[in-house]
Structures are given as C-alpha cells and as structure tokens.
Amino acid sequence: MAEKIALKRLGNSDLSFFEYHFRNKTFGDHRQKGINLNRDVFVDQFYPQALEAMGMKWPVLVTLFGPGDAAPYSPPPDARRPITYNNGKNWRLNGGTVPDDPGSPERFASLAPGDLALFRFRGDPAPEEVDVILISARFDADAHRVLDAIVPQGRRSMVSLTPAQLDAALAGVDLVGTALADVRPTPELEDAVEEVALGGAAGPALVARRGGRRLSPAELQQARDDAQQIGADGESLVNSWLVEQQVDRLEWTSQLDAAAPYDFRFNDADGNNVKMDAKSTTGPFARRIHISTSELVEAAADDARYSVARVYEIDEDGAKMRICDNFNDLAKTIAGSLSLPAGVRVDGFSIDPNTLEWGAEIALSRSEEDQQE
Structure with a gap:
C-alpha cells in the first residue's frame, strides 16, 4: 500500500x-x-x-x-x-x-x-x-x-x-518554515515509526510529528507492511550467506513454520546446534531490536545456542550484518526477572543493540538472480 x-x-x-x-x-x-x-x-x-x-x-x-x-x-x-x-x-x-x-x-x-x-x-x-x-x-x-x-x-x-x-x-x-519540511523524514522519525510498527511505544519524535499530527491508520499499516517485507528480505539475505558458508544441516525454519520462534537452524563447525533469528531494518545498526516473548523463551531454554543476526542498511545492493552469537544469557536474565500477576503476559521486548556483544560487520550481497528480479 x-x-x-x-x-x-x-x-x-x-x-x-x-x-x-x-x-x-x-x-x-x-x-x-x-x-x-x-x-x-x-x-x-x-x-x-x-x-x-x-x-x-x-x-x-x-x-x-x-x-x-x-x-x-x-x-x-x-x-x-x-x-x-x-x-x-x-x-x-x-x-x-x-x-x-x-x-x-x-x-x-x-x-x-x-x-x-x-x-x-x-x-x-x-x-x-x-x-x-x-x-x-x-x-x-x-x-x-x-x-x-x-x-x-x-x-x-x-x-x-x-x-x-x-x-x-x-x-x-x-x-524550514514550510509544510514540506516533513517530506524528508528525520532519522529519529523513521526510527519511531518502525518502533511502533513492530509493536513498540511511540517516541518523542513521533509524538511531536507535523505540529501534533499523529500517525494515521493507513500510515501505520504501511509501516507494518514495509516491516514485513524488510523482514522477509533480510531473511533471504541471511539464508544466501548461510548457504555460502556451507553450514551443516541448514534449515530455513520460518519458511516451514511461520510461527517458529527463530528463522534458521543449523550445526556450527563443531557440530553444535544453532538457532538463529534475523532482525532486519533499512535503517542503521543502532535501531532497537524487537524480540517476541516466544523468541525470548526459546533462547532462555538453552537447548541450543541462540544467535541474533542483525541485518541493517538494507538496499538494492544488499545489506550489512553483525551476529550476536549468544543471546541465551540475556534471554535468561530477562526471563528470570519477570514477575507478573496471574493472567498477565508480555508480548515482546525492545532491546538496544548496543547492550549485546556482536561480531565483526559482514557485507551481504544479493545474488544475480535477486538483482535481476
């Protein structure tokens, strides 16, 4: 739309x-x-x-x-x-x-x-x-x-x-001084819209938008549609990279089960079981990451290493990626700190990526097939 x-x-x-x-x-x-x-x-x-x-x-x-x-x-x-x-x-x-x-x-x-x-x-x-x-x-x-x-x-x-x-x-x-100033969204506004689209709270940049104009239903739906498309694009890029790495027993899990609490499953070079979830954005690395409660519970279970692949700055040529290789520890800490009344549940969490440990930046390129499309 x-x-x-x-x-x-x-x-x-x-x-x-x-x-x-x-x-x-x-x-x-x-x-x-x-x-x-x-x-x-x-x-x-x-x-x-x-x-x-x-x-x-x-x-x-x-x-x-x-x-x-x-x-x-x-x-x-x-x-x-x-x-x-x-x-x-x-x-x-x-x-x-x-x-x-x-x-x-x-x-x-x-x-x-x-x-x-x-x-x-x-x-x-x-x-x-x-x-x-x-x-x-x-x-x-x-x-x-x-x-x-x-x-x-x-x-x-x-x-x-x-x-x-x-x-x-x-x-x-x-x-400045014209109604056209909003035609070029600021990075802060783009961050805020993505945050709301992914289920987070509206930040000051969004509340102050256009002299008080709020995010409209159609704009919110557009942002959600965009986030879904960006997520699918990011997964595709990560899948191509994992194939290139020739990881053992690779499974693109989210393609088999859209409700799965991770996107990929494979074995690392030492034969360890790894579950990986891609978190994608067209924006910078520092945009907040949204983790669902089901993803958090899966990571806290500790039956496999749970990695988060941060895919960012997605464009027509590809993207950049950094991997947090052990999200399990933070997941356990968050899960252990939750104490909610009966009948109450939390659907998700918004996490500053700078609170996690990340590997080096990896360039993700689109395949010739993707570029032709």
Missing part, C-alpha cells in the same frame, strides 16, 4: 474549494467547491479501478498543511471529504467548501492561481486518506519555484512523483 504522490498547479476554479475564495469570488464566480484530480494521474496511474472500488462518491480523511508553516488542519465536521466522479467526467476532491481555519483565519486567503498542491494518497484499491500540502509562491517561494517547473503548462496541470523524484527536486531547498 505505497503512498501515491501527485503535484498539481491550482487553477481559479480549484480555489473555490476554500470558503474564503468561494465566498468572496476572489477569482471568479466558480461553483465547483472542489479541486480537480486529473484523470491521467488519479485514475490512469494511481487507481485504475477507481470507479469500481469507489463508486461515484468516496469519503477520504483529509489533512491540510501549509501554506508556509501553518499547523495541520482537518476540515470540520469530521475531517472527511468525498472524492467524487461528476457527470461521468471529472474526478474531484469535493464535499463543499473548506471553512476558514479558526486558528489562522487568513490562512487560505493568500492562495492564488498558480500555487501548488502536493497530494499524498494512502490506501488501496481506493484512497483512504490524503494529505494536501499547499505550496504558495508568496510563503514558500523557493520550494514553489523548483516544484512549479515540474508541472507542465496548459491543461496537464497534475503530475505523479516518486518519493525519490520529490526528494531530488527539493535537494538544496531550505524547507
């Missing part, structure tokens, strides 16, 4: 979406009360089954950002606006005008034709949420200049962007 990003140049009629301009007829007597979503992007590229999935009217959760550094604003009464298919012709973010922001009554008055809206749609097969980041030539001059150059002149007023394209376009632009 990847986020879908589109950039649109706003026209006179689009601005009638905002109560201020509709009421004052600032740019003409337009009755549209919505922002056009160009079919060649919204349907052809993002949601090919839009009509089947959404029908003629589909509610989405809308959050407005900008212009400038204005705080996030969810239009009343319930922050939802429909995306409509009008007369079998136009797709629009619709549902009546957006009232003036009580916290900043003149906020939308500064918008003018030629200003931009960056849409971030989340949801499949139809959007469930959309962030609309308003970028004005007046308050966001530098960002507006570079992004406006991306949108063609004429009727094709909306283009799709990948996160990489957006980041490249904004490289070198000072985003």
Whole structure:
C-alpha cells in the first residue's frame, strides 16, 4: 500500500474549494467547491479501478498543511471529504467548501492561481486518506519555484512523483518554515515509526510529528507492511550467506513454520546446534531490536545456542550484518526477572543493540538472480 504522490498547479476554479475564495469570488464566480484530480494521474496511474472500488462518491480523511508553516488542519465536521466522479467526467476532491481555519483565519486567503498542491494518497484499491500540502509562491517561494517547473503548462496541470523524484527536486531547498519540511523524514522519525510498527511505544519524535499530527491508520499499516517485507528480505539475505558458508544441516525454519520462534537452524563447525533469528531494518545498526516473548523463551531454554543476526542498511545492493552469537544469557536474565500477576503476559521486548556483544560487520550481497528480479 505505497503512498501515491501527485503535484498539481491550482487553477481559479480549484480555489473555490476554500470558503474564503468561494465566498468572496476572489477569482471568479466558480461553483465547483472542489479541486480537480486529473484523470491521467488519479485514475490512469494511481487507481485504475477507481470507479469500481469507489463508486461515484468516496469519503477520504483529509489533512491540510501549509501554506508556509501553518499547523495541520482537518476540515470540520469530521475531517472527511468525498472524492467524487461528476457527470461521468471529472474526478474531484469535493464535499463543499473548506471553512476558514479558526486558528489562522487568513490562512487560505493568500492562495492564488498558480500555487501548488502536493497530494499524498494512502490506501488501496481506493484512497483512504490524503494529505494536501499547499505550496504558495508568496510563503514558500523557493520550494514553489523548483516544484512549479515540474508541472507542465496548459491543461496537464497534475503530475505523479516518486518519493525519490520529490526528494531530488527539493535537494538544496531550505524547507524550514514550510509544510514540506516533513517530506524528508528525520532519522529519529523513521526510527519511531518502525518502533511502533513492530509493536513498540511511540517516541518523542513521533509524538511531536507535523505540529501534533499523529500517525494515521493507513500510515501505520504501511509501516507494518514495509516491516514485513524488510523482514522477509533480510531473511533471504541471511539464508544466501548461510548457504555460502556451507553450514551443516541448514534449515530455513520460518519458511516451514511461520510461527517458529527463530528463522534458521543449523550445526556450527563443531557440530553444535544453532538457532538463529534475523532482525532486519533499512535503517542503521543502532535501531532497537524487537524480540517476541516466544523468541525470548526459546533462547532462555538453552537447548541450543541462540544467535541474533542483525541485518541493517538494507538496499538494492544488499545489506550489512553483525551476529550476536549468544543471546541465551540475556534471554535468561530477562526471563528470570519477570514477575507478573496471574493472567498477565508480555508480548515482546525492545532491546538496544548496543547492550549485546556482536561480531565483526559482514557485507551481504544479493545474488544475480535477486538483482535481476
């Protein structure tokens, strides 16, 4: 459920979406009360089954950002606006005008034709949420200049962007004081989102996110989906490495039993039984590791050496790995310190990797087969 990003140049009629301009007829007597979503992007590229999935009217959760550094604003009464298919012709973010922001009554008055809206749609097969980041030539001059150059002149007023394209376009632009500052997540924010996706608690970076905006259900689901994919990718890289090492009696256990409390089982060079669990991230080594209670109990049982393979900085070329060769001792310490009332259980633990002893860094490369895929 990847986020879908589109950039649109706003026209006179689009601005009638905002109560201020509709009421004052600032740019003409337009009755549209919505922002056009160009079919060649919204349907052809993002949601090919839009009509089947959404029908003629589909509610989405809308959050407005900008212009400038204005705080996030969810239009009343319930922050939802429909995306409509009008007369079998136009797709629009619709549902009546957006009232003036009580916290900043003149906020939308500064918008003018030629200003931009960056849409971030989340949801499949139809959007469930959309962030609309308003970028004005007046308050966001530098960002507006570079992004406006991306949108063609004429009727094709909306283009799709990948996160990489957006980041490249904004490289070198000072985003401080603009709503676009959140487009580039900080390492602290990425850590916090991954922590929550894996079942941990939200950290200060996430609580303070976007001027108080919390992690949305769709964003959380996206983070969970990403974590699952990253975990599978990390396991595949570790499996390839173990095969290269020609370890004896290798079993990729999680492929046989998804509920197993470890990912691999094999014998080391001395014939000792080893159970290994891969903990993977696209982030740095220092991101916290999540251990389930079942994994902890398995490691504390001491019937085999329990190793943790920390796979980090995963990218298209491969990853890095360090191995904690004896997690058993810490597992026993944690298990021995737990004293819970009857009927209470703990599902997992978040561990700072720096509290464990690790071997040297190992480079993991993708096979030619993986790279071709």
